[in-house]
Amino acid sequence: MSIKSNKQLKNSSLLLTFLLISFLGQAQLKGGHILGAMGLQSGTQTPANTLSVYIPGYIYSASSLKDANGDKAITNPDLTMFLTGAGANYVSDFKILGANYGATILLAFASNTIQGNNTNIDNSLTFTDMYVQPIQLGWHNKRADFVFSYQLYLPTGKFTAGASDNSGLGMFMNEFSAGTTLFFNDKKTIHFSALASYEINGKKKDTDIKTGDILSIEGGLGKTFYTMNSEKTAPTGLFNAGLIYYLQYKVTNDKIPVPILGTVEGKKDRVGGIGAEINYFHIGCKTSAGFRWVAEVDAINRFQGNTFFITLAHVFSFAKEEHK
Numbered sequence: 246m247s248i249k250s251n252k253q254l255k256n257s258s259l260l261l262t263f264l265l266i267s268f269l270g271q272a273q274l275k276g277g278h279i280l281g282a283m284g285l286q287s288g289t290q291t292p293a294n295t296l297s298v299y300i301p302g303y304i305y306s307a308s309s310l311k312d313a314n315g316d317k318a319i320t321n322p323d324l325t326m327f328l329t330g331a332g333a334n335y336v337s338d339f340k341i342l343g344a345n346y347g348a349t350i351l352l353a354f355a356s357n358t359i360q361g362n363n364t365n366i367d368n369s370l371t372f373t374d375m376y377v378q379p380i381q382l383g384w385h386n387k388r389a390d391f392v393f394s395y396q397l398y399l400p401t402g403k404f405t406a407g408a409s410d411n412s413g414l415g416m417f418m419n420e421f422s423a424g425t426t427l428f429f430n431d432k433k434t435i436h437f438s439a440l441a442s443y444e445i446n447g448k449k450k451d452t453d454i455k456t457g458d459i460l461s462i463e464g465g466l467g468k469t470f471y472t473m474n475s476e477k478t479a480p481t482g483l484f485n486a487g488l489i490y491y492l493q494y495k496v497t498n499d500k501i502p503v504p505i506l507g508t509v510e511g512k513k514d515r516v517g518g519i520g521a522e523i524n525y526f527h528i529g530c531k532t533s534a535g536f537r538w539v540a541e542v543d544a545i546n547r548f549q550g551n552t553f554f555i556t557l558a559h560v561f562s563f564a565k566e567e568h569k
Contacts, residue, residue: 278493287440289426291347301329324366344382374402395421437467467486520552534555534557
């Protein structure tokens with residue numbers, strides 16, 4: 246090979262490197278926290294001595310990709326992520342610091358798993374990362390509930406760096422959450438909630454790529470309505486409806502190693518969203534169904550779209566009946 250060819254190859258490599266850096270400077274890496282999974286009464290733990298078995302249905306439809314200025318970098322990216330699975334949440338009457346202890350697990354399947362800002366995604370519905378919450382503490386007071394939890398996301402989904410068919414994110418994710426639900430009347434039918442979650446991410450499998458820490462805030466303002474039996478003597482079910490919101494911020498920069506020039510730090514991203522939620526719980530059947538919709542706004546360096554979340558659940562109660 247001639248000296249001129251070597252020089253051209255070197256210049257091409259440098260150009261490719263600088264183009265890669267330019268792309269990575271705008272690219273954002275996604276965390277494991279699913280926005281929209283929490284809404285009304287996000288700061289309230291379910292009652293003690295219950296086991297809730299649930300099936301979630303999550304749909305995220307991206308309508309645009311926003312750049313660092315909030316302008317549309319890509320319009321109509323034609324990208325829809327879907328997630329479903331089976332989960333269980335158990336709350337005991339065992340007390341820690343005055344709070345009921347509980348735990349949650351979710352085995353999920355996902356298609357078109359979003360890794361970041363890349364639109365080159367094409368994985369069919371398959372097993373994704375596992376969600377485990379080994380610590381869940383809940384306090385109940387007259388006018389306020391409080392929760393604290395620790396959860397982790399296990400990299401059980403398929404992941405190969407650079408592949409378009411990854412079903413998982415390829416990293417361990419640790420998350421701490423704390424929140425409250427405030428009640429504005431004695432019957433606790435009018436409420437406002439906020440739950441803050443801080444996610445700390447490890448390096449991706451077989452790489453030194455590291456997603457930055459992520460802060461998520463979710464909650465809502467709602468009202469509870471009771472349905473009564475024909476004699477109007479006892480409730481048969483309850484509706485919970487209202488406005489919900491979420492916010493998410495990348496707190497620390499992503500770190501992406503690039504040959505020759507070392508580690509590149511991607512710009513931080515953020516997004517907000519506002520929407521509505523309605524839930525119904527049938528007391529006799531101990532079964533509930535819920536629907537959430539959130540329209541995203543003010544996205545920076547990430548996709549902006551619509552989130553839909555459907556949940557079906559059945560509650561098994563282990564509380565001892567009182568005998569008169």
